[in-house]
Amino acid sequence: MRVRFAPSPTGPLHIGGLRTALFNWLFARHHGGHFILRLEDTDQRRLVSGSAEHIMSMLRHYGLDYDEGPDTGGTFGPYVQSERRERHFRRAHWLVQQGAAYPCYCSAERLAAVNAEKRSRGQPSGYDRHCRELSQSQRAALEATGPRPVIRFRMPLEGQTSVQDAIRGELHFDNARLQDAVLLKSDGFPTYHLAHLVDDHDMQISHVMRSSEWLPSLPLHWQLWQAFGQERPVYVHLPVLLNPNGKGKLSKRHAGFTQNGKQVLVLAQEFIDAGYLPEAVRNFLTNIGWSMPDEREFFPVEAAIEDFELRRVNPADSVFPVEKLDWLNGMWIRELSLKDLADRVRPLVLEAGLELDDARLRKVIPLMRERMRSLHDFVAMAGFFFRDRIDDPEAEAIIQRRMDAAGTLRALQAARQRLGRHDRVDCAALEAEMRALAQELGIKVGQLFGSLRVAVTGQRVSPPLFETMEILGPETCRERIDRAIVTLQRQA
RNA sequence: GGCCCCAUCGUCUAGUGGCCCAGGAUGUCACCCUUUCAAGGUGAAGACACGGGUUCGAGUCCCGUUGGGGCUACCA
Numbered sequence A: 001m002r003v004r005f006a007p008s009p010t011g012p013l014h015i016g017g018l019r020t021a022l023f024n025w026l027f028a029r030h031h032g033g034h035f036i037l038r039l040e041d042t043d044q045r046r047l048v049s050g051s052a053e054h055i056m057s058m059l060r061h062y063g064l065d066y067d068e069g070p071d072t073g074g075t076f077g078p079y080v081q082s083e084r085r086e087r088h089f090r091r092a093h094w095l096v097q098q099g100a101a102y103p104c105y106c107s108a109e110r111l112a113a114v115n116a117e118k119r120s121r122g123q124p125s126g127y128d129r130h131c132r133e134l135s136q137s138q139r140a141a142l143e144a145t146g147p148r149p150v151i152r153f154r155m156p157l158e159g160q161t162s163v164q165d166a167i168r169g170e171l172h173f174d175n176a177r178l179q180d181a182v183l184l185k186s187d188g189f190p191t192y193h194l195a196h197l198v199d200d201h202d203m204q205i206s207h208v209m210r211s212s213e214w215l216p217s218l219p220l221h222w223q224l225w226q227a228f229g230q231e232r233p234v235y236v237h238l239p240v241l242l243n244p245n246g247k248g249k250l251s252k253r254h255a256g257f258t259q260n261g262k263q264v265l266v267l268a269q270e271f272i273d274a275g276y277l278p279e280a281v282r283n284f285l286t287n288i289g290w291s292m293p294d295e296r297e298f299f300p301v302e303a304a305i306e307d308f309e310l311r312r313v314n315p316a317d318s319v320f321p322v323e324k325l326d327w328l329n330g331m332w333i334r335e336l337s338l339k340d341l342a343d344r345v346r347p348l349v350l351e352a353g354l355e356l357d358d359a360r361l362r363k364v365i366p367l368m369r370e371r372m373r374s375l376h377d378f379v380a381m382a383g384f385f386f387r388d389r390i391d392d393p394e395a396e397a398i399i400q401r402r403m404d405a406a407g408t409l410r411a412l413q414a415a416r417q418r419l420g421r422h423d424r425v426d427c428a429a430l431e432a433e434m435r436a437l438a439q440e441l442g443i444k445v446g447q448l449f450g451s452l453r454v455a456v457t458g459q460r461v462s463p464p465l466f467e468t469m470e471i472l473g474p475e476t477c478r479e480r481i482d483r484a485i486v487t488l489q490r491q492a
Numbered sequence B: 001g002g003c004c005c006c007a008u009c010g011u012c013u014a015g016u017g018g019c020c021c022a023g024g025a026u027g028u029c030a031c032c033c034u035u036u037c038a039a040g041g042u043g044a045a046g047a048c049a050c051g052g053g054u055u056c057g058a059g060u061c062c063c064g065u066u067g068g069g070g071c072u073a074c075c076a
Helices: A015-031 A051-061 A081-098 A108-120 A136-145 A192-202 A212-228 A268-273 A278-286 A301-307 A322-335 A338-351 A358-371 A376-386 A405-419 A427-441 A445-457 A465-472 A474-491
Strands: A002-005 A034-037 A101-104 A150-153 A160-165 A169-174 A182-184 A207-211 A234-238 A257-259 A262-264
Touching: A002 A015, A002 A207, A015 A034, A015 A051, A015 A207, A015 A234, A015 A268, A015 A278, A015 A301, A051 A268, A081 A101, A081 A150, A081 A182, A081 A192, A081 A212, A150 A212, A160 A212, A160 A234, A169 A212, A182 A192, A192 A212, A207 A212, A212 A234, A278 A301, A278 A322, A322 A358, A338 A358, A338 A376, A358 A376, A358 A465, A376 A465, A405 A427, A405 A445, A405 A474, A427 A445, A427 A465, A445 A465, A445 A474, A465 A474
Parallel strands: A002 A034, A207 A234
Antiparallel strands: A101 A150, A150 A182, A160 A169, A257 A262
């Protein structure tokens, strides 16, 4: 089994592209086959420099290793389509010799005019096959004076083309509706239709797994294989990813758009930036349009490889279920070792401009692991560990439910006094002491702890209080409680 | 407009004629646990788009309607 992912290097890798790559990769790994990366760069005008490297680095990041590709090599190279253009050129002209294709000299202007005219009469648009039956002499004349021709495929005018899709079965198309598609452009480069077919044959691809947007051109490809007299690979059309509101496919959207005030991520890179683990994204993507036989949704990639089968691919397009990604990311974070999580969080702490105390980071990680859904949650909830000074919390935040400023002040002063006796904080001992204090004061532990929490962390929600205080150390805690006391005194 | 594909809880899905007055997951809500938030546990609400057939029997097969999506380039 040989499959390929064939993106065109015209910009950053889209999440939909990543999903297509993933399914190909899973299929190859399940069958012990080969997964190949081929760059389809035949549209010279749309090339974006650096995107080939970007695509390869994204595949690496998400763990989709390829067995053959532009940078890894392989016995079927080159893996960059533009480097194969002579082969494409020869195959196009071979088709012309066979009578299966013909040169077309029509200008872009004429094509546009024909389309406009057809449309105005309410007819389906398309090429009028003007050059299909040119005589030898007409052709020679145009060859001498005219512009450089394109090569078009000579589609059968009647009958039907019956094609086979691995997950939809047999599909039928009326040939009369089909176009004489361009195979070779006037710049000598092939179009996708010709190039993918020639390359898939040369690279001995057994299964073409691609997005279902390609379904309408399958009959063309079917006919092309026949014209070449070659055995076709199995074609598999994967369902498309839809926008969160179900309107339109996701790939139509560009980076960083928002919907209902929420940021919608569409680029492979954006998921990294948002703090999602590659394991989680991969697991998430696997569950869209495919399901485990036992319906598990949280599983290691090895399990997906083990069970991956085409018959479990759902033909229906699907909305991108983002909330599930958040859940899975949390699950995967909890799956990480403390060291691994620390390694992944460290760059974000630095990036946030915080002071990186590594010993402290390692102490905070176990407190945070079960509280994170995104890697960014660490900085958001535990950032105060890595700041010398926190913003003084408002009195209103320090004072807990059914408490007043005076009562809170008394409580904090008492707590401060007890804390004064320690030169280190032992969280279990401190907790016991504070519980006792709450009882003495006749307030609830939640009220005391709540005030302390806000005083010490500056936040209403935080990791467990006494573990937090132990890590912060008595000096920092006293200092922060003192500031809270001042705030309350001002209030009173 | 034409052609093609698709259609189960809000969303992702299981379901290949009787095991389904439809199961799981997520999200939502409630309760338990609990120093906050999580995590964990328990529970609740929530779907076979509609109409015809076929069949003893249809979520499952066929037809139509509706809805959604894709394609309609010398882009992929």
